[in-house]
Amino acid sequence: MTRSAHLAGIGSFLPSCRVPNAQLAARMDTSDEWIRTRTGIRQRYFAEPGTTTSDLAAEAGARAMKSAGLAEVGAVVLATTTPDRPCPATAPVVAAKLGLAGCPAFDVQAVCTGFVYALATACGLLAMGCVDTVLVIGAETFSTILNPADRATSVIFGDGAGAMVLRSGHTAGNGAVGPFDLGSDGTGRDLITVRAGGAEQRRSGLAPAPGDEYFSMAGREVFRQAVEHMAQSARAVLGHVGWQAGDVDWLACHQANLRILVRLADVLGIPEARVLANIAEVGNTSAASIPLAIDQAYQAGRFKAGDRLLLSAFGGGLTWGSTVLTWPDLTHP
Incomplete structure (x- = not known):
């Protein structure tokens, strides 16, 4: 099996x-x-x-x-x-x-x-x-x-x-994770980056430019591409699993910006009330944001066994990806 x-x-x-x-x-x-x-x-x-x-x-x-x-x-x-x-x-x-x-x-x-x-x-x-x-x-x-x-x-x-x-x-059922849709586009690496400290900068023989040791982001273009790629990826994974947007109980996507969350939900046709959003309280925690948002919602008792979660994210690379999770019957803390 x-x-x-x-x-x-x-x-x-x-x-x-x-x-x-x-x-x-x-x-x-x-x-x-x-x-x-x-x-x-x-x-x-x-x-x-x-x-x-x-x-x-x-x-x-x-x-x-x-x-x-x-x-x-x-x-x-x-x-x-x-x-x-x-x-x-x-x-x-x-x-x-x-x-x-x-x-x-x-x-x-x-x-x-x-x-x-x-x-x-x-x-x-x-x-x-x-x-x-x-x-x-x-x-x-x-x-x-x-x-x-x-x-x-x-x-x-x-x-x-x-x-x-x-x-x-060996079964689908409650608690099952997947399938996945993943993607990347390295031509957009300068949109979200830390330029200094890696082999590229070190092998150039040049000292880092002022500020290159810090994280930088082209906010407006990142906003546009984040919505576009997360929407495409989310639709792809919904197609793989056979769900419609109306089947999604919770949209648990990367907490990049509240406006991105709202826009993505609108594009996908998922009501804003079904969007998990903790960015107001914790900010953008990058790779930690999806599990952090899901755990805080779980701690608050917002899930029931069988709830269908759609997870989607966009980040530097550029990278993006989505998956689905059917909530298990976890013992509540």
Whole structure:
């Protein structure tokens, strides 16, 4: 029988340093109203000094494993754009912090699409029979790569982590994850990027230009392409699974910008009331945003077994991807 992937547990974690818009407005040319009007964000969380991406990831992972009732998993897949170090990967560090000795662990880098890519990778491990359980984590300390003087990016992003435990199964039913639709377009790499620090810049023989060590984004073009690619990808995966837009109970897409969420729902024909949106409270947490939004909705008791979730994301690369999830009968915390 064909092996499938099922959601067995979920968890998330936010650092304790809450940063309201007013705190950012006090040190840059912006205001609370300007930020809320353009992004829908009221606050975000930044990791405290000394706190790393692996710290956030390990906490979210531990909560997901507790939710699944597991002390061990077969593999760890971490989606992040802000690893603890350029080398080695951060996932083995997370596995070590969770006490998972000898567990295979590796990173996936697809920026804001990272968690969807990591889910697809985990489903592949399960389908091939490599392991029976996978801990999939999205974790970011985006505050470490933001230019504090750039209001176009510094007001949008926050830190956090979200995680899911997937287990193997042989039926569709509640808890089933997939199929997937994934894509990329490397010609758009300059739209969402950190230019300095990689082999390209180092091998150029030139010192980084001022600001190149920070994250940058062409906001207007990213908005247009995000809606376009997420809509196409979402429609493709709905076609694969045989759902119509009206069959979707919850749209759980990457929390990039509130206007993007609303626009995407409108394009897909999904009522705004079915959109999961936590960006006002946590900002854009990149690869962590989808599991974080889903876990917070779960903690609030918004799901029932059998609910149909459509997940979609767009990020640097350019990358995009979508999948579906039928909510399982998880024991509520």
